[in-house]
């Protein structure tokens with residue numbers, strides 16, 4: 001049934017961006033939204049009024065409102081795992097019993113933050129957080145964005161199983177003043193478990209009296225943390241219904257709550273809740289995550305753009321692209337629909353990006369003159385957060401705005417090598433300030449946009465079976481035994497690991 005809505009989208013007249021501004025004089029008032037201290041400018045994209053109407057029709061056919069309510073109500077929206085997706089309950093938006101459960105888990109988390117601050121573990125200066133994927137990217141991003149000069153604790157996030165990662169991170173840490181946080185939703189992830197063992201060995205070798213007494217577990221499988229030897233009082237649980245890549249609001253955010261302080265962590269949750277309410281209540285055509293998803297779908301699903309690029313013109317947001325890569329690509333990198341059939345059109349594009357202005361001097365050539373059409377997303381913050389001359393910030397903003405304008409306008413020249421085709425789309429997200437509230441709202445915006453994309457594509461954004469096969473084969477290689485591999489893999493194993 002939604003075939004006709006997609007057909008309308010495919011057949012909709014595609015006007016050049018500059019023409020769209022003339023044809024739709026009210027473009028700015030309709031396509032620039034201000035919400036929760038964030039300004040979303042979708043006007044430099046090819047979304048025409050007719051396309052928005054067609055997307056709204058698609059949203060109606062796909063029952064976006066129903067799906068959204070089902071998610072907030074804690075109903076099963078992840079059918080392949082028979083689970084709800086209740087990350088919004090962490091910020092007070094969800095089924096009352098889920099909100100209450102999240103609240104009691106936050107209370108535990110807060111009590112532990114207070115205990116660390118009250119020196120219940122002796123003087124603590126360093127936090128070694130061990131986790132990978134969703135158990136690392138969120139806290140890493142938060143601490144890097146907001147905790148630079150908090151001066152509270154040195155936090156190191158170790159994710160890679162490469163011993164060099166751990167070695168480098170703990171080099172300057174005093175083991176006697178370090179708390180080790182082991183974050184894993186399943187508490188079975190090989191990399192995390194191995195890194196946790198090595199951290200314990202590091203504490204032991206330094207003569208720390210009770211290494212296990214300095215471990216804190218963050219997990220949705222508390223029984224496994226108990227088996228690992230961590231005392232119940234130092235286990236911070238979170239709900240099975242909070243997916244890894246949606247989990248920074250839960251106990252997974254513990255190192256961020258320590259690094260930024262509890263008040264800041266709560267403000268982050270409130271910022272996200274503001275975006276939750278907006279997503280839930282605003283009409284579709286004035287709903288930031290929904291409009292962003294329309295833009296995404298126009299380029300990826302209708303026009304077949306294989307990538308989308310995100311450039312933050314702010315050093316504090318340098319980890320945003322890595323964070324978004326997991327959120328968007330692990331959620332929507334699917335090729336079967338909820339109905340079990342192959343999808344009819346491209347799903348998530350490849351998310352990539354970097355920081356401005358650095359990226360301008362490295363990859364923007366392709367954006368301006370390459371053969372790929374890449375929808376670009378720019379982020380910038382009105383107020384800087386450094387003590388240097390304002391000229392630095394001015395240059396950032398000036399360049400950010402210039403790039404969007406140049407991509408759209410292009411320029412003709414007698415010399416083809418010096419011509420710019422133009423008509424290249426961009427979205428700009430401008431934050432008044434980068435603080436816990438605006439960052440919470442920004443991340444929640446991306447979550448809801450990802451969800452909306454999934455609903456309109458008819459896919460499940462909350463499972464990730466694609467990552468399992470490689471893990472299984474790694475286990476077989478690791479376990480040796482009589483497993484047969486293809487000749488290439490067998491030769492690699494023999495060359496690097498010897499007979500196994």
Ligand SMILES: O=P(O)(O)OC[C@H]1O[C@H](O)[C@H](O)[C@@H](O)[C@@H]1O
Pocket residue numbers: 132133134135183184185186187188189192244245330464467
């Ligand atoms: O938190 P954990 O259970 O250790 O999982 C860590 C990560 O590993 C998996 O492979 C998934 O792809 C991720 O979604 C998850 O966040």
